[in-house]
Amino acid sequence: MESNDSVESLRAEHEALMHFLYLAPVGLVQAGIDGEIVMINPISAQLLMPLSPDGCLTNLFTALESVAPDLRLQCEQYPRNNGMVFEGLHIHLRPDERARTSTPQILSLTLLKLDDARIMAVIQDVTAEMRRERQLRQSDAWLSAILTRITDYALVALDRDGRLCDWNDSIARVTGFDEHVIGSPYSVFYPRDAMTDEHLLDRLREADKDGWSMDEGLRLRADGSQFWCSALIAPLPDREAFGDHPHAPAYCMILRDISDKRAATEKRRQAAFCDHLTALPNRRAFFEAAQLELDRANHTPRALALIVFDADNFKRVNDRYGHPAGDRVLCDLADALRETFRAVDTVARLGGEEFGVLLPSTGIEQALASAERLRLLVSTRLVAADGVEIAYTVSAGVAVFDGDAKGIDVLIARADEALYLAKSQGRNRVAAWTPELSNHENPPQRSRDAG
Template sequence: MSDSLAQLSAEYEALIQFLYLAPVGLVQLDADGEIAMINPIAAQLLMPHSRDGGLDNLFVALEDVAPDLRSQCRQYTASSGKICDGMHVHLHAGSGGAKRMPQILSVTLLKLDASRIMAVLDDITEQVRRECRQRQNDAWLNAVLTGITDYALASLDAEGRLCEWNPSIGRVTGFGPEAQGQTYAMFYPTDAITPEHALDRLREADADGWALDESRLLRADGSAFWGSVMIAPLPEAGREADHAACGDGAAYCLILRDVTDKRDIAERRRREAFSDHLTGLANRRALFEATSQELARSRAAPRPSAMIVIDADHFKAINDQHGHPGGDAVLQHLAATLLDAFRDVDVVARIGGEEFAVLLPSTDLAHALDLAERLCARVAREATAFDGQAILCTISAGVAVAVDGDGGVDLLLKQADQALYAAKRAGRNRALAWQPESVDAPVQEVIDGV
């Protein structure tokens, strides 16, 4: 018996040593997220994101950046198995430096039995950076090597206007000679691209050698297709050759391709990396990356960029009265309302448990505040249908604006958050714009009673 105990003790010590020396973060938790064991790498990854400096609960530690972990575990009904595999979690955007890539954490949850879950955590920031560059290279090679009959080819002037019409444009988009002289933005839905964004891509092509975008496009008859739009600057020789067609000379080559048949795979990958599990909105990572890019563009071509941060009022009371399924239904209803209220070019994201944010490119403070006020009124009058009941909910919203990209992502979100809590203190169910006096107001009493 003593030999058996000694062997078990040795095996246990070996297991503990393995867990603590493993090259990835390992956390053992119960079904409610309470941490029973954590190794040093996991603690190092999680500690900067702990609200109170402790690591007692994994769901709480990651609530601000991965608010749907708890619901994923709750919805997984099998006795054991993989709850999620390599889910990307955006940890932070850095301050000020728009070109700094956010830290990305890979999270895998394994259900061991009814009461135990193992989390595997890994910092994959550099891996994601390499994969992003590889995808860009693959897209370029694909554009060069794939049959040219799949493409519309056109030359653009320095303002992005089509210099000429040709049969390839008609074949892919259905537009005729009337397309000549219009900007390539004509291929996008009206609320999916701003004039500033259209020019941004020309500047990005100048800086990087080419600019690539995949999104929903429209044919001349109004039918939609999933398209790949690549823009590359022409060398000086090419500009001179096209001088007659483009007046001052063609400046860019546009390659437009219908990639609808490849959309399902691309969309699945995009959802896994950039979407919130519960609502289908963009997640925190997607919002931070989009905002960083938008502010960088605004520094190159000055214009305002607005941010609205939205929080459901008294959400804990909704969960207490209707349970978490009722709370989830309210969040899903709110997400659908947000998507309907804003443009395609705006980025609507869930960034916390009941907290949402909207990035509005090329939008000033007055317009963003007007949109937020109308949203508050709409949410207050549209109840959520759940289990034969109508659940009423209100929201509070804070609005801030970055002028010419100043301040970075963190400052813009901080100011919108401060305006949000000012709206909470003022009685909730309202939207307020950021003011300097918002900085000094305490928020803890508001947080405690959201």
């Protein structure tokens, strides 16, 4: 009798749990430690089904591999028997090609380790919340700039073209530049290849539109040393009083040395915008940068290129040498990408063995040359793993932004088509997108397993 009561109690507990799963206002997935799904509620199924490579939801890690490739690794490396593996990981999804909007969807993923055998995932669509968060980050940066001691600042007057039109002691105090800097574009404070001519003007236009423009990163002193800096540009309210004089002050630029706060800033940035395995920017960082570049290119037309790289036959590397060796190959490829591309380029891990590079102010010939330079560099490298040396190659697809490519999803699709062409022609090569590649209703889809 007591045994029957226990069974009934367990059955009632299970039914209550299932009822909770199905009525929860967020996506919930219970899975084994290997990712095999045990229970999933309708919201999770709705959010995850479009990501599943085979249309089946049997493994959580497999379903999310293309957009969050290191979930399995993070779960394996979590040191405790239970607890929160991570909270609020943001996953950027490519827009549905059939949808009318080109806005990427953003999912928030929290992963809990219940015990040595079970995990629980909480999934939410936070697209709208993330837009509001970006606005709040900008507002917080503005308030921080106002409330910090004025002695931390260099106050720089800029003309309508972004050139320094006077000099003062604060510029010398923060940057070391003397009065000879007058007449230079404000990019003189940026490291080489960290800004293009178009970007210099973009920030002025963004300041005109929004009232101010702020960015943060490495800046240069006169002696060549670098420091971590917050830079704000705002239009001067009385600039019309100077009429059309080309060298009259039109903007105020405020440079603030925040090197002492860099560690905390970098920690927050890495948690939100870095790939866990390679430390490259992640999909979230890539899509934010891509949307900003496309907005700028739509406002003021300029060249913009995208390269998608894929490690050839990567599944064979994992199968032959093991996943840890495969991870070392991906980290080596990330290092090669850092060595090859400019500071102004956005280099990101898009998923699995796929990497993307967004190149502002770059046409097709220059992009092809850069892709070929990376391909050749990789072909000469050997990755040491467990006493063996692994050789690997990459293929690349290159596409450029034009009036027909209305969103980042179209640009990525074109680069993917060129990448498929490079793979089909034998791998270890670079191909460019042409309109002929899209002259069929159902372009072939590259299989990840095919590499």
